[in-house]
Amino acid sequence: MPLLVVGSVALDSVETPSQRRDNILGGSAVYFSYAASFFTSVRLVGVVGDDWPPAHTEMLRARNIDTAGLQVIAGAKTFRWRGKYLENMNDRETLDVQLNVMHDFTPVLPESFKRCRYLFLANGCPSVQMKVLDQMPGAELVMADTMDLWINNDRQQLLELLRRVDGLVLNDSEAKLLTGDENLVRAGHRVQELGPRFVIIKKGEHGAMFFSKHETYVLPAYPTKQVVDPTGAGDSFAGGMMGYLAEQASFDPKTLKEAMAYGILVASFTVEDFSLDRLQQISREDLRHRMGEYQRMLAF
Amino acid sequence: MPLLVVGSVALDSVETPSQRRDNILGGSAVYFSYAASFFTSVRLVGVVGDDWPPAHTEMLRARNIDTAGLQVIAGAKTFRWRGKYLENMNDRETLDVQLNVMHDFTPVLPESFKRCRYLFLANGCPSVQMKVLDQMPGAELVMADTMDLWINNDRQQLLELLRRVDGLVLNDSEAKLLTGDENLVRAGHRVQELGPRFVIIKKGEHGAMFFSKHETYVLPAYPTKQVVDPTGAGDSFAGGMMGYLAEQASFDPKTLKEAMAYGILVASFTVEDFSLDRLQQISREDLRHRMGEYQRMLAF
Numbered sequence: 123m124p125l126l127v128v129g130s131v132a133l134d135s136v137e138t139p140s141q142r143r144d145n146i147l148g149g150s151a152v153y154f155s156y157a158a159s160f161f162t163s164v165r166l167v168g169v170v171g172d173d174w175p176p177a178h179t180e181m182l183r184a185r186n187i188d189t190a191g192l193q194v195i196a197g198a199k200t201f202r203w204r205g206k207y208l209e210n211m212n213d214r215e216t217l218d219v220q221l222n223v224m225h226d227f228t229p230v231l232p233e234s235f236k237r238c239r240y241l242f243l244a245n246g247c248p249s250v251q252m253k254v255l256d257q258m259p260g261a262e263l264v265m266a267d268t269m270d271l272w273i274n275n276d277r278q279q280l281l282e283l284l285r286r287v288d289g290l291v292l293n294d295s296e297a298k299l300l301t302g303d304e305n306l307v308r309a310g311h312r313v314q315e316l317g318p319r320f321v322i323i324k325k326g327e328h329g330a331m332f333f334s335k336h337e338t339y340v341l342p343a344y345p346t347k348q349v350v351d352p353t354g355a356g357d358s359f360a361g362g363m364m365g366y367l368a369e370q371a372s373f374d375p376k377t378l379k380e381a382m383a384y385g386i387l388v389a390s391f392t393v394e395d396f397s398l399d400r401l402q403q404i405s406r407e408d409l410r411h412r413m414g415e416y417q418r419m420l421a422f
Numbered sequence: 423m424p425l426l427v428v429g430s431v432a433l434d435s436v437e438t439p440s441q442r443r444d445n446i447l448g449g450s451a452v453y454f455s456y457a458a459s460f461f462t463s464v465r466l467v468g469v470v471g472d473d474w475p476p477a478h479t480e481m482l483r484a485r486n487i488d489t490a491g492l493q494v495i496a497g498a499k500t501f502r503w504r505g506k507y508l509e510n511m512n513d514r515e516t517l518d519v520q521l522n523v524m525h526d527f528t529p530v531l532p533e534s535f536k537r538c539r540y541l542f543l544a545n546g547c548p549s550v551q552m553k554v555l556d557q558m559p560g561a562e563l564v565m566a567d568t569m570d571l572w573i574n575n576d577r578q579q580l581l582e583l584l585r586r587v588d589g590l591v592l593n594d595s596e597a598k599l600l601t602g603d604e605n606l607v608r609a610g611h612r613v614q615e616l617g618p619r620f621v622i623i624k625k626g627e628h629g630a631m632f633f634s635k636h637e638t639y640v641l642p643a644y645p646t647k648q649v650v651d652p653t654g655a656g657d658s659f660a661g662g663m664m665g666y667l668a669e670q671a672s673f674d675p676k677t678l679k680e681a682m683a684y685g686i687l688v689a690s691f692t693v694e695d696f697s698l699d700r701l702q703q704i705s706r707e708d709l710r711h712r713m714g715e716y717q718r719m720l721a722f
Contacts, residue, residue, distance in 0.1 A: 328628035339719040342640040419639040420720040422679040
């Protein structure tokens with residue numbers, strides 16, 4: 123089943139304690155799409171400027187990612203993010219953000235995209251996320267991401283969004299911020315009570331937690347020695363997870379748990395190099411192999 | 423198979439954001455012993471002053487914990503620790519430490535204890551830990567804990583100890599400090615290369631990681647809403663783990679993984695109340711029940 127994602131398409135500049143890359147391919151919709159493309163066809167909605175290298179679009183298309191929804195704005199520049207990871211490779215500082223074309227991005231979905239039944243609203247302004255939802259009344263599974271900016275500055279709109287989505291993905295500090303609860307298990311359930319049928323709290327190197335009315339579980343991250351660049355891990359997680367759900371055309375509890383594990387594993391590859399570099403080296407078979415290792419790790 | 427532990431016996435005063443308790447039963451050897459006593463008989467070596475309530479000793483004895491190695495020093499005071507947990511219930515400040523009888527504690531093992539084949543050296547000065555080892559040349563499985571104080575101030579002795587133990591248990595920040603590596607997977611393997619056959623990195627609410635020459639795995643913590651007092655979680659983990667190993671009289675890879683899971687589950691009960699209050703309410707059956715939930719959580 124095809125999967126639709128609306129989110130950012132970016133040129134990132136990333137510094138880590140040992141390396142630096144400038145103007146590399148990034149953005150939530152890009153990481154999500156590529157991660158999902160191991161499992162299903164993807165339709166991407168986003169916006170770039172005319173500084174965008176067409177080769178990136180070609181590369182995505184070759185992955186069965188439909189870029190008909192990628193607007194190119196003449197005379198404008200692509201969204202740019204510059205950040206720096208600290209020694210622990212978990213905390214980061216944003217050094218510069220140039221919204222450029224994202225500043226007044228109002229996603230308009232191609233007609234053919236509106237029939238998609240699985241939708242991911244990558245991190246963005248909740249009112250824009252809802253405008254996308256309005257265009258897809260037939261969506262069966264809607265998942266969304268959010269961030270501290272919207273929790274702090276746009277809480278009412280975010281709460282409205284939460285009543286309209288099936289699943290929410292957010293990180294641990296965001297869950298604490300949204301609920302005011304420092305205990306992640308309680309925080310997860312409280313977010314779930316705000317509307318979504320299920321909530322996933324991402325914990326970076328510590329894995330992810332799942333909450334629904336009747337279920338609570340935690341899966342650890344896949345232990346990797348090789349953390350080169352954590353950028354895009356969260357979006358890769360969401361893409362791997364939702365890609366698997368779309369492939370299975372199901373989101374029953376059993377499939378959701380398998381999907382979460384696949385999300386964790388795709389993300390574990392993403393962080394092993396900059397941008398999509400590592401993901402571009404692997405196949406579905408590599409994911410299957412790592413899944414075997416992961417399941418053995420958790421079996422006793 | 424009986425299990426021997428050498429460590430601290432303490433009266434703790436604990437503040438959390440919502441509650442406070444003074445002079446409650448604590449200490450590494452106490453948490454370890456009680457946790458292990460769900461699985462096997464325990465022999466405790468420690469020291470207290472004459473301010474020590476004999477009722478505590480009685481309570482431990484009733485759990486099949488042999489206190490023949492608990493010295494009571496007349497005219498002296500028991501080790502006291504006072505600490506305060508921050509809002510997140512993970513970070514804590516030590517407000518006061520009174521070493522008292524621990525100041526010049528030199529463990530002398532009763533003859534009957536020396537034949538014990540499973541030994542846990544709770545956190546302590548490495549030279550003292552080695553003096554205990556010297557008294558037990560026939561030990562088959564020796565595990566030890568350590569802390570930042572010894573890593574910073576007593577590194578040479580600690581490195582000597584590491585060449586003499588089978589397993590080391592330490593927390594994430596200590597593993598990073600000992601190796602200078604911020605990646606926990608690399609840090610775990612580096613510690614293992616310093617001597618122990620296996621290393622366990624405790625990550626608090628995020629679970630624990632296991633490292634041997636041929637294995638690397640992570641198990642998450644059991645997700646609990648009810649974190650009242652994290653004091654003793656690490657020692658309960660070690661006690662539950664080693665208690666299970668002693669019960670099974672084995673430390674093959676399969677048993678080690680089961681044991682680590684039991685350690686995680688005993689610790690998950692410990693944090694649900696102050697001191698041993700929660701552990702005193704549960705039975706082996708409760709542990710078995712939670713193990714079932716935990717295994718279902720990790721199966722997919």
